[in-house]
Amino acid sequence: MSEHAKLTIGENEYELPLTTGTENETAIDIGKLRGQSKIITIDPGFKNTGSCKSAITFLDGEKGILRYRGYPIEQLAEKADFMEVAYLLIYGELPNKEQLTTFHDSITHHTLVHEDMKQFFEAYPRKAHPMGILASMVCSLSTFYPESQDPNRGSSAVDLTIHRLLAKLPTLAAWSYKHSKSHPYVYPQNDLGYCENFLNMMFKMPTEEYEIDPVIVNALDKLLILHADHEQNCSASTVRIVGSSQANLYASISAGVSALWGPLHGGANQAVIEMLEAIKEDGGDYQKWIAKAKDKNDPFRLMGFGHRVYKNFDPRARIIKKAADDVLDKLGINDPVLDLAKNLEEIALKDEYFVARGLYPNVDFYSGIIYRALGIPTEMFTVMFALGRLPGWIAQWKEMVENGEPIGRPRQIYTGANARDYVSIDNR
Numbered sequence: 001m002s003e004h005a006k007l008t009i010g011e012n013e014y015e016l017p018l019t020t021g022t023e024n025e026t027a028i029d030i031g032k033l034r035g036q037s038k039i040i041t042i043d044p045g046f047k048n049t050g051s052c053k054s055a056i057t058f059l060d061g062e063k064g065i066l067r068y069r070g071y072p073i074e075q076l077a078e079k080a081d082f083m084e085v086a087y088l089l090i091y092g093e094l095p096n097k098e099q100l101t102t103f104h105d106s107i108t109h110h111t112l113v114h115e116d117m118k119q120f121f122e123a124y125p126r127k128a129h130p131m132g133i134l135a136s137m138v139c140s141l142s143t144f145y146p147e148s149q150d151p152n153r154g155s156s157a158v159d160l161t162i163h164r165l166l167a168k169l170p171t172l173a174a175w176s177y178k179h180s181k182s183h184p185y186v187y188p189q190n191d192l193g194y195c196e197n198f199l200n201m202m203f204k205m206p207t208e209e210y211e212i213d214p215v216i217v218n219a220l221d222k223l224l225i226l227h228a229d230h231e232q233n234c235s236a237s238t239v240r241i242v243g244s245s246q247a248n249l250y251a252s253i254s255a256g257v258s259a260l261w262g263p264l265h266g267g268a269n270q271a272v273i274e275m276l277e278a279i280k281e282d283g284g285d286y287q288k289w290i291a292k293a294k295d296k297n298d299p300f301r302l303m304g305f306g307h308r309v310y311k312n313f314d315p316r317a318r319i320i321k322k323a324a325d326d327v328l329d330k331l332g333i334n335d336p337v338l339d340l341a342k343n344l345e346e347i348a349l350k351d352e353y354f355v356a357r358g359l360y361p362n363v364d365f366y367s368g369i370i371y372r373a374l375g376i377p378t379e380m381f382t383v384m385f386a387l388g389r390l391p392g393w394i395a396q397w398k399e400m401v402e403n404g405e406p407i408g409r410p411r412q413i414y415t416g417a418n419a420r421d422y423v424s425i426d427n428r
């Protein structure tokens, strides 16, 4: 293939270089077009625009491929644990035993949050959504570690911030839940693994023993792995763009948490369960809900269906659907919502509207059913997504910094009023 693309606009022809990735994806580099003409490109929602070059995650939406640093998601979900995957995403290679032990050890020893942060929790209304609390708390961490605000700090200081974030997010997440229940906070326990510690902080009560079920630990670990990164999605791009102004890592991740919250992104997992419950309450008339989703005058969408990139299937959804069956089976739970989800999927997958648009169940369609089986309340589902996505956000931020990427600053086509003179208020 030629190494240039030719763009003809009126009389003028511009030669634009092509850039190709390791999986042969090709892009037209329009960076120099500005210098040669005043013309910009426009693509709302960045539907066909690359914002960076990245070596972290590869996905092919047509073939349903997802790989972290080259490793297929199916292998990682089956064989790795979340700490290994976090290390892989952030540092680029799978850790050896010593590297993993050191990494895990460091994270284990930063799980406590400053006692003063408890007062912040107390100030929130009990009904506060835990994602709102989480986003603020993550940003608040920066105030306890002012040195993290120096954009020129060395790599060991950055590593410390990375480890603190990985260590403290489960504590903040579990405490936001405890706060909503008006239950006492449970402190992190350093002899427990990452998922065990989180479950203990969520569910242990001072009045009774809490036994951590290995089935639940394994299921949670798998879910976190499946959510750990997904290249330049809404929240990852947010983290990169906030970080590109040299805002500190805590502030950048907090912005990522906020971006994730929306129902079109990570908030879909909560929205799916609420939708399935509503369908059940309504008597289970699937066709009525499918018709609503197809009706352009009705804002309702089939939550957990469709994806910007996957137009054939979402490989994470395949793994999660099977995991949902396994977990419910192992825990002896019969959740009617799982059957409802399967029936809805079957009907939607045969429907011309969904087929023609390449709309398939995404990662969030079945994840809520597993979270529910693990005892996690619906409002916490998106927090669980954030826990999983944290290493991905960190990796994206780190790569952006290491690549020395310029500040993110898109252009626009202005459609407002032309120049006009100010009119005093008496004459309007």
Ligand code: CMC
Residues within 6 Å of the ligand: 045, 230, 233, 263, 264, 265, 266, 268, 293, 294, 300, 301, 302, 303, 304, 305, 306, 307, 308, 309, 357, 359, 362, 363, 364
């Ligand atoms: N239900 C009904 N119609 C849909 C749906 C849906 N869930 N998703 C897309 N469509 C239709 C849409 O109306 C449009 O139709 P038309 O071409 O006739 O105008 C067409 O499909 C293309 O949709 P789009 O909105 O242009 O696609 P997008 O790439 O901008 O949006 C999406 C992707 C995920 C936001 C969207 O599919 C959606 O809203 N899904 C439901 C929310 C959801 O499950 N989000 C979780 C995504 S996976 C987790 C994550 O990583 O964030």
